[in-house]
Amino acid sequence: MRLIGYMFSQAFRSIWRNKLSSFLSALTTGFALFLLGTSFLVSINLGFMYQMAETQMEIQAYMNKEATYSELASAATQIREMPGVSEVKFVSKEDALEELREMFKDKASVLDSLEEDNPLPPSVRIKTVGAEEIPGVVEALKSIDVVDDVMYQEEVSKRLVQVGKAVQYLSLGGMLVVGLVSVMVIANSIRLAIDARRQEIGIMKLVGATDGFVLMPFLFEGIFLGFLGSALGTGFALGAYNWVAGKIAEFIPFMPIVGLDSRSIWDMFGIMALTGVMVGLTGSAFSVRRHLRV
Secondary structure: OHHHHHHHHHHHHHHHHOHHHHHHHHHHHHHHHHHHHHHHHHHHHHHHHHHHHHHOOOEEEEEOOOOOHHHHHHHHHHHHOOOOEEEEEEEOHHHHHHHHHHHHHHHHHHHHHHOOOOOOOOEEEEEEOOHHHHHHHHHHHHOOOOEEEEEOOHHHHHHHHHHHHHHHHHHHHHHHHHHHHHHHHHHHHHHHHHHOOHHHHHHHHHOOOOHHHHHHHHHHHHHHHHHHHHHHHHHHHHHHHHHHHHHHHHHOOOOOOOOOOHHHHHHHHHHHHHHHHHHHHHHHHHHHHOOOOO
16 A cells, blocks of 8 residues: 555656656647547447437328228227337327318418318328338338338438438547557657657666566556546547537527537547556556666
């Protein structure tokens, strides 16, 4: 326990003695992790926009106008039990006429003559769990006897599935690329900071210090600088995100933007802190070991 305390004190003394290089190292780490955090936030918003578009996709099944109430109820039950269906809404002939009145508004009086002989068919509006479920649900709807026609935005649903896959690949690829760049920047920053202190390492070795004794304070230092950089990077990313989100809400109010809750913030900080600590640890170990053989 005393040894660990000594290692920590040596690490903090080293940081204090080399304030400028330590600050620059943490700042560089923070900037690299700011890019990672930005990529994380962009991926969250891309996924949110895709989900918003997906929830607006709807299938409309028009039923036979001569179908009885029991036949319509049975069809609605069949539809609710279909795999991939998340929501079913039955629209009667009367409901369809009322919706048509709402669409025409001021000219709704022209529809008065349709009340006695309503030509509008009853229908069922269906939402699916995901856009990829739509083709299967449409095929199943066509097999129901009382369903006369099925309407849906076929091309849009196909494009939406493609967009969903593209969003996943782009988000994963973007975070991977930015993460690798962050690792390289952080490791190089720490390596430069430790290279400047190779004489200190050499003196410790000459007076009989073991490799582990020399290495540990630098490892603690790398961990601390990596953690500090992750905190800075998280702060930068959240500050920039809130500013951009505010400007978007001001000038493009209809554009959907994810509001970050405490869980999202902690998830983001956890990813960035783990990245910063692991890279700081790895960069310190790699850089110090280069100078252990003196």
